[in-house]
Amino acid sequence: MNPYVLAILLSSLGLGTTLTFASSHWLLAWMGLEINTLAITPLMAQHHHPRAVEATTKYFLTQATAAAMILFVSTTNAWMTGEWNINDLSNPVASTMFMTPLALKIGLAPMHFWMPEVLQGLDLLTGLILSTWQKLAPLALIIQTAQNIDPLLLTLLGVSSTLVGGWGGLSQTQLRKILAFSSIAHMGWMIIIIQYAPQLTLIALGQYIIMTSAAFLTLKMSFTTKISTLATTWSKSPILTSTTALVLLSLGGLPPLTGFMPKWLILQELTKQDLPIIATTMALTALISLYFYLRLCYAMTLTISPNTTNSTTPWRTQTTQTSLPLAIFTTATLGLLPMTPAILMLTT
Known part of the structure; x- marks a missing residue:
């Protein structure tokens, strides 16, 4: 991948997470989650392997579904309470519905089915980003609203x-x-x-x-x-x-x-x-x-x-990886x- 494109995608990942961290408005938090999803999608599909493309498609559809549900729940909460503040999740219906898309985003059971299949189709570095960095923004929203759930x-x-x-x-x-x-x-x-x-x-x-x-x-x-x-x-x-x-x-x-x-x-x-x-x-x-x-x-x-009796120990070569x-x-x-x-x- 072109280094400039990679730098833009990685900075977009940081921007999306930071935007969700710093937001107190539902739409800004939703926007941060969407930037996160759109930034990691090209990283997942960069190898053009059928398994990578399949994993990217599954991940995109899952995250798009969760984002649509978050937008629906935040709109419902604003309609019932008149507030777009994240901490003002006083409606019990909205708070219960809000936990479902966030559980889908971080892979909580029983909304976990996409996680093993998607991770299996990725290379290890992209899988590391998916397993760690992509959990931060949804968990930040859960921590902010946990007392109302x-x-x-x-x-x-x-x-x-x-x-x-x-x-x-x-x-x-x-x-x-x-x-x-x-x-x-x-x-x-x-x-x-x-x-x-x-x-x-x-x-x-x-x-x-x-x-x-x-x-x-x-x-x-x-x-x-x-x-x-x-x-x-x-x-x-x-x-x-x-x-x-x-x-x-x-x-x-x-x-x-x-x-x-x-x-x-x-x-x-x-x-x-x-x-x-x-x-x-x-x-x-x-x-x-x-x-x-x-x-x-x-x-x-x-x-x-399993090896034959006359096989030799593999050479312990110096790696070029960091x-x-x-x-x-x-x-x-x-x-x-x-x-x-x-x-x-x-x-x-």
């Missing part, structure tokens, strides 16, 4: 997303689909706590972005998109394989890695809110997700690829747990 609806969306994200990833062999179901599960953890402690949602979002970036950049570095090819990574890059296993365990929320921090804090807050059954359910769904992360670790570290972002995100994924008190102080 029915708590039961948010709880149902959170629990169902963690369940679907756990069960859906069990039978997958494509790594991008596994990361898509991982995204669905992590979004469920953020939504379940957003009504009680929005600062924990921000902590979980930040940790999710760090861990997912490390996972996507690792797969890009090793040119791996399927479980069957994970077995060859040990002979090519032992150190990268070791850190990748730890990154996957951090995504699963295993202590003492960084991913344990948001899950621990969210379960603690749910217990404080007298929701022990919900907290127990969330903890059990985290175990389901941890299983398929352990499955990936098993494929990477305890198996070898490894500094991968090193930064991997270090943060593995070692931020001791910083939990400082992070809590910054968000409160």
